[in-house]
Amino acid sequence: MDILVCVKRVPTVGGAITLTADSRAIDTKASGFTISPHEECAVEEAVRLVERFGGSVTIVSLGPVEAQEQLRACLALGASAAVLVETAPGVETGPMATAAALYSVAASGAFDLILLGNEASDTGGYQVGIRLAHLLGRPVATGAKAIAVTDDGSSLSASRSYRGVTETFTLPLPCLVTVKEGINLPRYPSLPGRLRAKRAAIKRIPVAATGTAPAGDVRMTRLRVPDAPRKQATVLGHGAAAVPALVAVLAEIGVIS
Amino acid sequence: MTVWCLVELDGDAAADASLRALTLARGLLPDGADGGGVAAVVFGAPPLADLAAYGAADVYVVSGVDGYAPQAWARALTELLGAGRGPDGARHAVVAAGTEHGNEVLAHLGAITGLPMAANCVAVSASASGGTALDLVRQRWAGLLLEEAVLEAPAALLTVATDAVGAAPAAAPVSVTVHEVAAAVSGADLAVRAVETPGGTGGVSLATARVVVGGGRGVGSAEGFAPLEELAALLGGVVGVSRVVTSEGWRPHSMQVGQTGTKITPDLYLACGISGAIQHFAGCSGARHIIAINTDASAPMMTRADYAVAGDLHEVLPALIEALRARG
Numbered sequence: 001m002d003i004l005v006c007v008k009r010v011p012t013v014g015g016a017i018t019l020t021a022d023s024r025a026i027d028t029k030a031s032g033f034t035i036s037p038h039e040e041c042a043v044e045e046a047v048r049l050v051e052r053f054g055g056s057v058t059i060v061s062l063g064p065v066e067a068q069e070q071l072r073a074c075l076a077l078g079a080s081a082a083v084l085v086e087t088a089p090g091v092e093t094g095p096m097a098t099a100a101a102l103y104s105v106a107a108s109g110a111f112d113l114i115l116l117g118n119e120a121s122d123t124g125g126y127q128v129g130i131r132l133a134h135l136l137g138r139p140v141a142t143g144a145k146a147i148a149v150t151d152d153g154s155s156l157s158a159s160r161s162y163r164g165v166t167e168t169f170t171l172p173l174p175c176l177v178t179v180k181e182g183i184n185l186p187r188y189p190s191l192p193g194r195l196r197a198k199r200a201a202i203k204r205i206p207v208a209a210t211g212t213a214p215a216g217d218v219r220m221t222r223l224r225v226p227d228a229p230r231k232q233a234t235v236l237g238h239g240a241a242a243v244p245a246l247v248a249v250l251a252e253i254g255v256i257s
Numbered sequence: 258m259t260v261w262c263l264v265e266l267d268g269d270a271a272a273d274a275s276l277r278a279l280t281l282a283r284g285l286l287p288d289g290a291d292g293g294g295v296a297a298v299v300f301g302a303p304p305l306a307d308l309a310a311y312g313a314a315d316v317y318v319v320s321g322v323d324g325y326a327p328q329a330w331a332r333a334l335t336e337l338l339g340a341g342r343g344p345d346g347a348r349h350a351v352v353a354a355g356t357e358h359g360n361e362v363l364a365h366l367g368a369i370t371g372l373p374m375a376a377n378c379v380a381v382s383a384s385a386s387g388g389t390a391l392d393l394v395r396q397r398w399a400g401l402l403l404e405e406a407v408l409e410a411p412a413a414l415l416t417v418a419t420d421a422v423g424a425a426p427a428a429a430p431v432s433v434t435v436h437e438v439a440a441a442v443s444g445a446d447l448a449v450r451a452v453e454t455p456g457g458t459g460g461v462s463l464a465t466a467r468v469v470v471g472g473g474r475g476v477g478s479a480e481g482f483a484p485l486e487e488l489a490a491l492l493g494g495v496v497g498v499s500r501v502v503t504s505e506g507w508r509p510h511s512m513q514v515g516q517t518g519t520k521i522t523p524d525l526y527l528a529c530g531i532s533g534a535i536q537h538f539a540g541c542s543g544a545r546h547i548i549a550i551n552t553d554a555s556a557p558m559m560t561r562a563d564y565a566v567a568g569d570l571h572e573v574l575p576a577l578i579e580a581l582r583a584r585g
Binding site for chain 2: 013014015016017026036037038094095096099119121122123124125126127130131133134135139140141142143145160161162163164165166167168169170171180181182185215216217218219220221222223224225226228231232233234235236237238239240242243244246247249250253254255256
């Protein structure tokens, strides 16, 4: 089974988000970079499937040259090959253009399964996987918290929970699935894995060479951090002594009568 | 201009997230558009009272798609969008809730039509730059960051953040005209469809619970959740957890509140032993009231909550449960 996993380099966000002077990007001078938890799980799921069926896991990322760091991290987890579709530094690519660029890589190989995170943790566009599926003319399921592939590898079922019920979608392969954190518990990279990843060759394709035309995506003008309600918490007391005040607040809010 | 709004059902009623979407959709109508309300699209029995209250003057009830099939739903919307194009060449909009279904259906609609789609909007208005463009504000990082953007397209595809736009009924209920439409969908559109089986949550789901009792690292162990569960049951709520709890394997990921878990919008979030990582706030900032219980009074959750109790949850919760039981 040959699997393609799409990942995105994003800043590691810790205590607070600060922006660059032009308010068009997150200030990353003091932060590291990672991929989203959903995507870590997509990589893990792909590696497990190849452990079961044989085959290969290829990782693709659209991003700046530094995104090789994230591709190597995925190789260390057991992926076999990595492709970087390289963008100019500081240029943000919208979801339509991203899907088109990923399509050029996805269509160049005979992938049985393409996995993505349900949404990128930074831009949260919720659409790249679906747009890629339509470009490829393949079925897609999103938000999967479990994937079960039949023994003959001909179809899979992807399930998730929605409004208290479990929804299960059955898809023939080849297909796309976007996954969410919780589908598995990703492994830590092994030492041999890290050494192999360090030496691995990463295929680099300039985004211009993918022949994707500029798409009519939503145009970001600026970013802003929402005003945090600078409210001062009312301290109800310490330990069990605070219980009478706590009960009074519960009644005031209306959760007890 | 026609503003379509996909309305999801929660039982017999319109889903809360869809009422929020209807509220934002109504704001897209030109000023003084008398008679011209929002055109609601429903796959199933239409919740007419909700739709009238929220200003949906026209209700399109789609048949021909049994259950949830995202691409087929999008195909039906594509047809309505094509049919709804007025002679004025004006911009149209399709609005949905920023739920898994809403985002999924609108992404399919965007892929089918080649139109851009803006997920999880919190505000939309006619562009200051004039023309048919829209200025919008949408969530990034699950709401930790806001993006101001311009959307220029023949039809605007928008989903509405489930935790940032309040649901407000129209000034007065409208009279509703129901249109029955049969979706012309292909076999391929119907190929991926949901088969539903009851979930294990016993009814109240985390996303829609009115009370959520949250537990974090301070709970200390899987067994430590007993008082949280007892309290949640007493208050008619459910237990939610922080990411560390699921990483430790104390509780399953389905109970996780946060950016990569569930976004909650309860009346009360009682956060116990949760320090308050920024990704956790992305999931709980839609709560109307937050009470924090923590041994560390300087934890972000304690300073950003409405009410704080400094102390060990394993001391406070049993005392609270006892007090609530004593009230009868």
